[in-house]
Amino acid sequence: MRRISVFGATGSIGVNTLDLIARRPEEFSVLALSGGRNVDLLASQARGLRAEIAVTAYEDCLPALRAALHGSGIEAAAGTAALIEAAERPADWVMSAIVGAAGLAPGFAALRHGTTLALANKESLVTAGPLLLAEAARHGARILPVDSEHSAVFQALAGEDMAAVERVIITASGGAFRDWPLERLASATVAEASCHPNWAMGQRITIDSASMFNKALEVIETKEYFGIAPERIEVLVHPESLVHALVGFRDGALMAHLGAPDMRHAIGYALNWPERAELPVARLDLAQIGQLSFRAPDETRFPALRLAREVMATGGTAGAAFNAAKEEALDAFIAGEIGFLAMAQLVEEVLAQMSGAGGLGNSALSLDNVRETDTEARARARILISTRRI
Numbered sequence: 001m002r003r004i005s006v007f008g009a010t011g012s013i014g015v016n017t018l019d020l021i022a023r024r025p026e027e028f029s030v031l032a033l034s035g036g037r038n039v040d041l042l043a044s045q046a047r048g049l050r051a052e053i054a055v056t057a058y059e060d061c062l063p064a065l066r067a068a069l070h071g072s073g074i075e076a077a078a079g080t081a082a083l084i085e086a087a088e089r090p091a092d093w094v095m096s097a098i099v100g101a102a103g104l105a106p107g108f109a110a111l112r113h114g115t116t117l118a119l120a121n122k123e124s125l126v127t128a129g130p131l132l133l134a135e136a137a138r139h140g141a142r143i144l145p146v147d148s149e150h151s152a153v154f155q156a157l158a159g160e161d162m163a164a165v166e167r168v169i170i171t172a173s174g175g176a177f178r179d180w181p182l183e184r185l186a187s188a189t190v191a192e193a194s195c196h197p198n199w200a201m202g203q204r205i206t207i208d209s210a211s212m213f214n215k216a217l218e219v220i221e222t223k224e225y226f227g228i229a230p231e232r233i234e235v236l237v238h239p240e241s242l243v244h245a246l247v248g249f250r251d252g253a254l255m256a257h258l259g260a261p262d263m264r265h266a267i268g269y270a271l272n273w274p275e276r277a278e279l280p281v282a283r284l285d286l287a288q289i290g291q292l293s294f295r296a297p298d299e300t301r302f303p304a305l306r307l308a309r310e311v312m313a314t315g316g317t318a319g320a321a322f323n324a325a326k327e328e329a330l331d332a333f334i335a336g337e338i339g340f341l342a343m344a345q346l347v348e349e350v351l352a353q354m355s356g357a358g359g360l361g362n363s364a365l366s367l368d369n370v371r372e373t374d375t376e377a378r379a380r381a382r383i384l385i386s387t388r389r390i
């Protein structure tokens, strides 16, 4: 039996992960599950899979979680320290699927017991990639990518020599506003940005797809995880979302990974790695699909990709500032405080202020300065929002 923990169990990735685990009860036992405010779902998941402990990130949700688990014998806990404590309990396979920078600490804690960490939380690599990889190496742990593009690159690279890799191309559906003109984007609503054309995902990543901030995070994630130079990473808009990534080799060969837009594919690959097991995902009928289309991304309408390149060039804690400012911008957009295009303006302004203020690229990366940079970027973003300078 493999012991499994899932952080972010109540989210889109978490639910898909538990769907795969529940299909093979003889192979997996569930140790810890975590959620946020969706306590009813967390409790029902914990009961259904007979987890040892369920943790909500929020202290004020603990009474409701305790009540929902009453009589089950399942431990209930709450708060950041409890999340870390649960992540420190030895598991064979841990899913990191909390959304945002909050996912960083539990992932680090899990690596310390040498686990296999399936990493959906791309923010961990964007904010602290070198630290996370070093922690994994130190403890003999393994990080497997869960983002569909990165899982695709990982699969295309199997058995290949990294020295022979010329370029990596990650695809982007283009999100909800792929074909919208710039003028219309200014008045895009939260509801419009929350509808992804191909993927069913959490609201935050769906809006990040519409603004291309998701792809910007993924470009940085590619650099950090695979150690590929930024100039060798390309983004290609592919509206059908069937080709997830391509790897180009020095002999001109291009290896593409295709699959239905279903996250259980990438999650299942990480769950079964290094083997391939049967997965309940649709099989592609290419004759019926007929055509696949590709085009270059438009960085005028979607400046997030340009900002990602600047962040990679700066290095240091620039990723932490970028992600924190982006999270604040997203919160402000969802709350109706700023418009859709103002998100990128806000992130750009925070990065400009912080580069001027002390040089993000100069700071040696440590968990402490990642946290400090995150706090400072959020504070600067909040000031810009509240004083309506964006």
Ligand code: NDP
Binding pocket: 007, 008, 009, 010, 011, 012, 013, 014, 034, 035, 036, 037, 038, 039, 057, 096, 097, 098, 099, 100, 102, 120, 121, 122, 123, 146, 147, 148, 199, 200, 201, 202, 203, 204, 205, 263
């Ligand atoms: P969701 O918003 O659907 O779920 C997020 C999960 O994190 C929920 O369990 C939520 O709890 C929990 N959570 C929210 N805030 C906090 C917090 N402050 N502390 C601890 N837990 C919290 O997100 P997704 O599943 O869409 O995405 C999860 C991660 O996976 C993200 O990093 C995303 O970028 C990445 N990813 C997602 C993909 C997808 O298809 N969805 C594809 C590739 C990567 P609750 O809901 O109970 O409040």
